[in-house]
Amino acid sequence: MKTRVAIFVLLIVALLVTACQPGAAGGGTIKIAILAPLSGPVPTFGVSTRDGALLAIEEANAKGGVLGKKIEAIVADSQCTPDPAVNAMNKVIEQDKVHYVVGEVCSKASIPISEIAEKNKVVMISPTSTNPTVTLNADGSTKKYVFRACFIDPFQGTVMAKFALSKGYKTAFILFDQGNDYVRGLAEFFEKAFTENGGQIVGKETYTAQDTDFSAILTKVAESKAEVLFVPDYYNIVNLVGAQAKEKGVTAVMMGGDGWDSADLDKNAANGGFFSNHYSPEDTRPIVQQWVANYQKKYNSVPDALATLGYDATNLLIAAIEKAGVDDPTKVAEAMEKLEYEAVSGKVTFDAQHNPIKSAVVLAVKDGKVSFAASVAP
Amino acid sequence: MNSSKAVPSTPSFLDFLVRRKILGLLLLILILLLVLWKLGSELVTNPTLFLQQVINGLQLGFVYALIALGYTMVYGIVRLINFAHGDVFMVGAFMSYYAIARVQLHTWPAKVFPNLSPGLSIGIGSITVILLSMAICALVAITIERVAYKPLRNAPRISALITAIGVSFFLEYFGALNFVFSPNFITYKRPFDVTTWMVSAQGVQALQKGQAIPEKTVIFSNISIIIVVVSILLLVVLQYIVGKTKIGKAMRAVAYDKQTARLMGINVDSVISVTFAIGAALAGAAGMLYAIAFPQVFFWMGIIPGLKAFVAAVLGGIGSIPGALVGALIMGQAEVLSAAYISTPMRDAIAFTILIIVLLVRPTGIFGEAQREKA
Numbered sequence: 001m002k003t004r005v006a007i008f009v010l011l012i013v014a015l016l017v018t019a020c021q022p023g024a025a026g027g028g029t030i031k032i033a034i035l036a037p038l039s040g041p042v043p044t045f046g047v048s049t050r051d052g053a054l055l056a057i058e059e060a061n062a063k064g065g066v067l068g069k070k071i072e073a074i075v076a077d078s079q080c081t082p083d084p085a086v087n088a089m090n091k092v093i094e095q096d097k098v099h100y101v102v103g104e105v106c107s108k109a110s111i112p113i114s115e116i117a118e119k120n121k122v123v124m125i126s127p128t129s130t131n132p133t134v135t136l137n138a139d140g141s142t143k144k145y146v147f148r149a150c151f152i153d154p155f156q157g158t159v160m161a162k163f164a165l166s167k168g169y170k171t172a173f174i175l176f177d178q179g180n181d182y183v184r185g186l187a188e189f190f191e192k193a194f195t196e197n198g199g200q201i202v203g204k205e206t207y208t209a210q211d212t213d214f215s216a217i218l219t220k221v222a223e224s225k226a227e228v229l230f231v232p233d234y235y236n237i238v239n240l241v242g243a244q245a246k247e248k249g250v251t252a253v254m255m256g257g258d259g260w261d262s263a264d265l266d267k268n269a270a271n272g273g274f275f276s277n278h279y280s281p282e283d284t285r286p287i288v289q290q291w292v293a294n295y296q297k298k299y300n301s302v303p304d305a306l307a308t309l310g311y312d313a314t315n316l317l318i319a320a321i322e323k324a325g326v327d328d329p330t331k332v333a334e335a336m337e338k339l340e341y342e343a344v345s346g347k348v349t350f351d352a353q354h355n356p357i358k359s360a361v362v363l364a365v366k367d368g369k370v371s372f373a374a375s376v377a378p
Numbered sequence: 379m380n381s382s383k384a385v386p387s388t389p390s391f392l393d394f395l396v397r398r399k400i401l402g403l404l405l406l407i408l409i410l411l412l413v414l415w416k417l418g419s420e421l422v423t424n425p426t427l428f429l430q431q432v433i434n435g436l437q438l439g440f441v442y443a444l445i446a447l448g449y450t451m452v453y454g455i456v457r458l459i460n461f462a463h464g465d466v467f468m469v470g471a472f473m474s475y476y477a478i479a480r481v482q483l484h485t486w487p488a489k490v491f492p493n494l495s496p497g498l499s500i501g502i503g504s505i506t507v508i509l510l511s512m513a514i515c516a517l518v519a520i521t522i523e524r525v526a527y528k529p530l531r532n533a534p535r536i537s538a539l540i541t542a543i544g545v546s547f548f549l550e551y552f553g554a555l556n557f558v559f560s561p562n563f564i565t566y567k568r569p570f571d572v573t574t575w576m577v578s579a580q581g582v583q584a585l586q587k588g589q590a591i592p593e594k595t596v597i598f599s600n601i602s603i604i605i606v607v608v609s610i611l612l613l614v615v616l617q618y619i620v621g622k623t624k625i626g627k628a629m630r631a632v633a634y635d636k637q638t639a640r641l642m643g644i645n646v647d648s649v650i651s652v653t654f655a656i657g658a659a660l661a662g663a664a665g666m667l668y669a670i671a672f673p674q675v676f677f678w679m680g681i682i683p684g685l686k687a688f689v690a691a692v693l694g695g696i697g698s699i700p701g702a703l704v705g706a707l708i709m710g711q712a713e714v715l716s717a718a719y720i721s722t723p724m725r726d727a728i729a730f731t732i733l734i735i736v737l738l739v740r741p742t743g744i745f746g747e748a749q750r751e752k753a
Contacts, residue, residue, distance in 0.1 A: 178723055205722050206722050206723050207722050207723065208723055208726075210682050211722075212672040212674070212679070212682070212683075213434075213438055213671075213672060213713070213714070213717075215434035215437065215438070215714065216431055216434055216435075216713075216714045216715075216717035216718040216722070217717060217718075217722060219427065219430050219431060219434060219718070220427075220718065222590075222591055223424075223427055223430075223591075225590060235563075236563035236674065236676075239563070239565050239673070239674055240672055240673070240674050243672075243673045243674075244671075244672065246572060247572050247574060247599045247601060248574075248597070248599075249574055249585055249589075249590070249591045249597050251588055251589070251590045264562065264563065264564075264565070266565040266673075269565070269673075
């Protein structure tokens with residue numbers, strides 16, 4: 001009996017030693033951890049993000065790595081949930097000794113792990129978390145080590161205002177849900193950019209998320225003769241508004257944000273409309289076409305926005321390490337702040353809050369299809 | 379010792395007002411005047427826009443009326459507020475969705491009689507769909523009544539009420555399952571295309587696609603017409619059934635006095651079943667009309683219209699069929715006109731405030747009769 005216990009203990013010790021070995025012998029590589037929700041509520045987001053990030057690392061290694069060292073990817077499942085994300089973050093920092101993290105996808109998981117990154121002086125870049133507090137401390141100051149690769153929501157309002165004006169539209173009617181921060185943010189920024197650049201807001205109406213009857217509001221829209229109807233809500237509201245707008249004689253062009261981006265968008269109701277998004281595989285810029293081709297070769301599918309942002313986030317991190325010239329997170333964070341990088345989703349620089357300044361794409365809904373319409377610079 | 383307490387203190391002026399319902403009446407008159415002044419000024423400044431909003435309100439009001447009738451009929455007979463009624467309405471909307479989008483039932487006349495004119499053939503097809511969803515809703519309601527309410531007929535009224543809420547939750551969350559209706563927002567496919575007409579001094583013309591509405595023109599669509607016409611038709615049929623047929627007489631008898639009706643040889647159970655079935659059939663029709671007007675179906679779509687229709691029924695006087703119609707039309711106008719002229723987010727608050735004020739003045743609703751005390 002005693003010998004058995006002894007053997008068992010020995011085995012465990014042996015296992016632990018071997019498990020720790022790569023960590024101890026990892027001096028020759030630079031490790032990047034990828035925290036993605038591979039299980040939990042949004043596993044498809046996680047898989048896309050991971051695939052994009054891994055492709056970026058693979059390409060970098062094919063070119064000889066960074067600072068003369070190969071990059072080692074460490075993938076951890078963070079489940080889009082605070083607790084598992086914190087556990088995964090602690091594991092990659094303490095056990096794998098990584099200095100650089102790409103993740104998380106969801107804001108609610110990115111916020112707690114950004115605190116850990118800040119405390120441990122680990123550079124973190126979230127590919128897709130749009131909540132402002134991911135990169136901001138409670139007192140409003142910027143987290144030194146935390147960045148994001150996507151634009152924050154309200155920026156889309158600015159983009160759509162510029163796009164509407166570039167199309168020659170001068171008057172707009174805004175329809176928004178007062179109780180939804182995402183929708184309200186887009187509406188506010190749209191109004192600001194539209195009026196500052198010579199447009200006129202001829203009407204503004206609010207509704208609640210449970211409303212289905214938009215007849216009274218849409219009658220007012222038709223009466224106002226606005227050229228643009230800005231509805232930055234999710235696709236379900238857009239479907240209802242669009243279907244009733246046609247019936248009430250509204251001739252305005254509908255516009256919105258990435259909340260429209262769904263397979264369930266009623267292409268008939270939203271026909272003739274435009275919405276902003278992070279990326280489109282139909283974008284004609286060579287870097288986009290190169291990325292789509294490479295991704296298709298490796299994974300046999302067209303990359304979605306998440307894969308693209310995962311790829312961009314990883315490349316931004318690698319570029320910052322390259323620019324810093326040393327494997328030192330503090331130096332890398334400083335280099336990232338001054339980085340200028342041509343990413344797939346646009347040319348990126350960072351603002352004081354570590355949000356990227358980059359272009360967005362505008363997609364058109366026409367004859368049952370969603371297609372690329374324009375790329376709008378900030 | 380307690381005698382000093384027993385003597386009522388001199389009633390304050392406020393007490394007097396409340397007791398005499400004068401406060402409620404004053405409030406009602408004040409608000410009515412304010413509303414009339416506001417609406418009147420809007421009517422003068424832009425009569426066509428005002429008329430347009432009234433048309434929007436009518437469309438909504440008639441759909442509420444169909445749902446409200448189900449509440450009021452069931453309440454009139456079994457004194458039960460059937461909270462599952464809004465979800466039966468949801469089932470009706472989904473049934474017509476499946477019939478149109480999956481089975482293409484609305485195209486059967488075109489397949490069987492290819493010589494029919496397209497308008498007539500789609501018309502007959504759509505009527506088939508609405509009859510089908512009415513029939514399915516009636517079956518669902520009879521099942522609910524037999525399984526959930528009948529065993530509780532002699533239980534305290536609160537038990538039946540709680541059961542009704544339970545049935546409502548069951549229909550919603552059973553519908554939300556992936557293999558039933560799924561928890562998604564589903565775009566409803568209208569069986570016909572929307573046509574909009576303009577009415578102006580020049581007469582009636584069709585509004586072309588992408589054409590802006592000219593000045594001094596009121597527009598209305600085939601959807602508004604269909605909703606109003608179908609609703610009125612169903613109301614006339616209902617009025618006939620309740621007023622002129624044998625089963626209608628039996629229903630009135632059961633509503634008046636269940637025990638005596640039973641003694642007179644009326645099969646009370648089957649009368650109650652028929653009442654549930656008729657109410658649910660109207661909800662099924664309302665479900666399809668609502669989905670045509672606001673083309674999206676999902677498993678929670680019955681809650682808000684159900685609640686509004688319930689309020690309409692109470693406003694009109696629960697148990698009264700003309701009351702349900704009047705209450706629903708008031709609700710529709712209140713909602714649309716407050717969204718148009720006062721504040722969109724406040725529309726529900728305003729509609730429900732009207733209910734509170736009317737109940738302060740007339741606790742039985744506009745057409746309601748004072749409750750008879752049963753011996």
